[in-house]
Amino acid sequence: MQLFNNFVLATKYSLTFSRINGIWLRNIQCRCLSSIQENSTAKNSSNVPAANATERISHEQKTQSQRSQNSLHIAVIGVPNAGKSTFINNLINHRVCPTSSKVHTTRKASKAIYTSGQTQLVFYDTPGLVTPREIKRHNLEQNFKSAYKHAIQHADIIACMHDVSNSWSRNALHSTVLETLNEYKHLPSFLILNKIDALKSKRVLLELIRVLTNDTISSTQSLWSRKQKNRSKRIEETQDKSPALSEEKKEKDVSWSNFQEVFLVSSLTGSGLNDIHDYLVKVAKERAWEYSKGSFTDETPEAIVVESVRARLLDYLPQEIPYNLHSQIEYYSEEKGTIYASVEVTCPSSRIERLICGESNGKLKQITERVTSDLVETFGKPISLTIATRSKKANESKKI
Numbered sequence: 001m002q003l004f005n006n007f008v009l010a011t012k013y014s015l016t017f018s019r020i021n022g023i024w025l026r027n028i029q030c031r032c033l034s035s036i037q038e039n040s041t042a043k044n045s046s047n048v049p050a051a052n053a054t055e056r057i058s059h060e061q062k063t064q065s066q067r068s069q070n071s072l073h074i075a076v077i078g079v080p081n082a083g084k085s086t087f088i089n090n091l092i093n094h095r096v097c098p099t100s101s102k103v104h105t106t107r108k109a110s111k112a113i114y115t116s117g118q119t120q121l122v123f124y125d126t127p128g129l130v131t132p133r134e135i136k137r138h139n140l141e142q143n144f145k146s147a148y149k150h151a152i153q154h155a156d157i158i159a160c161m162h163d164v165s166n167s168w169s170r171n172a173l174h175s176t177v178l179e180t181l182n183e184y185k186h187l188p189s190f191l192i193l194n195k196i197d198a199l200k201s202k203r204v205l206l207e208l209i210r211v212l213t214n215d216t217i218s219s220t221q222s223l224w225s226r227k228q229k230n231r232s233k234r235i236e237e238t239q240d241k242s243p244a245l246s247e248e249k250k251e252k253d254v255s256w257s258n259f260q261e262v263f264l265v266s267s268l269t270g271s272g273l274n275d276i277h278d279y280l281v282k283v284a285k286e287r288a289w290e291y292s293k294g295s296f297t298d299e300t301p302e303a304i305v306v307e308s309v310r311a312r313l314l315d316y317l318p319q320e321i322p323y324n325l326h327s328q329i330e331y332y333s334e335e336k337g338t339i340y341a342s343v344e345v346t347c348p349s350s351r352i353e354r355l356i357c358g359e360s361n362g363k364l365k366q367i368t369e370r371v372t373s374d375l376v377e378t379f380g381k382p383i384s385l386t387i388a389t390r391s392k393k394a395n396e397s398k399k400i
């Protein structure tokens with residue numbers, strides 16, 4: 001449903017193309033979009049000394065309102081392509097994390113922030129959990145594996161995303177996921193069975209819940225709304241018992257016994273996301289917000305532009321080719337409410353560069369259009385984007 005909304009929003013943009021100095025520019029005017037706000041820490045404002053009575057009152061009011069603020073930091077983990085970024089974007093109803101149909105779209109842990117009522121949810125979108133072999137195969141950065149650790153260390157709870165659409169892998173939690181859950185067993189965790197829309201028969205889900213939770217959560221229990229009453233008690237009990245559990249009881253190597261809850265969702269269609277939202281709001285901790293109300297991410301706009309280009313290159317180019325490209329920002333500015341950005345994509349050879357550009361630069365134009373509309377959704381502002389390709393060997397560049 002949320003995707004449909006995005007589509008409706010997208011139809012409100014008027015699109016124009018212009019070619020300046022041989023460069024295709026696509027200017028998108030959007031009519032009714034809110035603007036993304038700069039991140040600023042709300043926390044620090046409590047340290048400002050009140051200079052006079054009025055300031056003191058407003059300071060006290062602020063402190064009072066901070067006292068009633070809740071927040072929760074959620075690390076979303078899972079194997080590559082499980083749907084972590086899609087889940088976060090659709091739960092917070094804002095396109096913050098780049099997504100693609102290929103694995104390893106997310107290369108570093110980034111935050112997506114959602115504030116509703118008194119509660120601020122901070123999601124950590126983490127790179128897919130990988131083995132050293134996969135790091136080599138997909139030319140991943142050396143710090144790829146440690147990126148999610150940094151995220152989990154700052155999390156209050158772990159959301160474990162499991163793709164049920166793949167009949168080969170759905171019957172077991174991946175070894176990297178189990179290793180991570182075990183390493184951070186002091187943190188509460190919950191299981192998300194994602195992509196249920198792709199299942200022909202939902203009956204398989206009951207057995208999956210049984211197997212993946214080691215029979216500790218039954219399918220009827222997994223409906224969160226039915227067990228809210230026992231929730232707090234159970235979290236405390238599990239947290240106390242976690243270390244002992246791991247010593248006394250050996251986990252089956254496909255399951256995890258300490259999940260607090262199980263949710264069945266389709267991140268793509270939005271089905272089941274409201275239940276997770278309500279659950280997270282309920283378990284949020286009484287704590288002052290770290291970000292101001294309008295913040296959606298802690299990423300710089302330049303980084304968002306580059307990552308969005310990278311994500312669409314993954315979508316549009318075959319096999320391993322996009323993994324060998326290097327994208328970097330050439331230019332970024334904002335003038336009169338419009339973003340102007342240029343990204344350079346370095347290709348390993350002119351053959352690959354030709355492949356990206358396509359006949360008469362048709363493919364590069366398509367990619368540029370797609371990234372542009374992604375970025376309009378993210379920033380809520382018109383954007384004029386240029387993607388330039390350059391071959392490492394030929395040292396010449398093409399621009400669209």
Ligand SMILES: Nc1nc2c(ncn2[C@@H]2O[C@H](COP(=O)(O)OP(=O)(O)OP(=O)(O)O)[C@@H](O)[C@H]2O)c(=O)[nH]1
Pocket residue numbers: 078079080081082083084085086087098099100101102103104105106107126127128194195196197198265266267268269
């Ligand atoms: N059918 C279906 N597809 C989904 C769902 N959620 C995500 N996808 C698709 O799965 C693919 C991967 O989604 P991402 O959100 O990029 O996955 P990720 O886990 O962040 O991937 P990495 O960056 O590799 O870690 C995309 O093509 C999504 O459209 C879902 O609920 N149903």
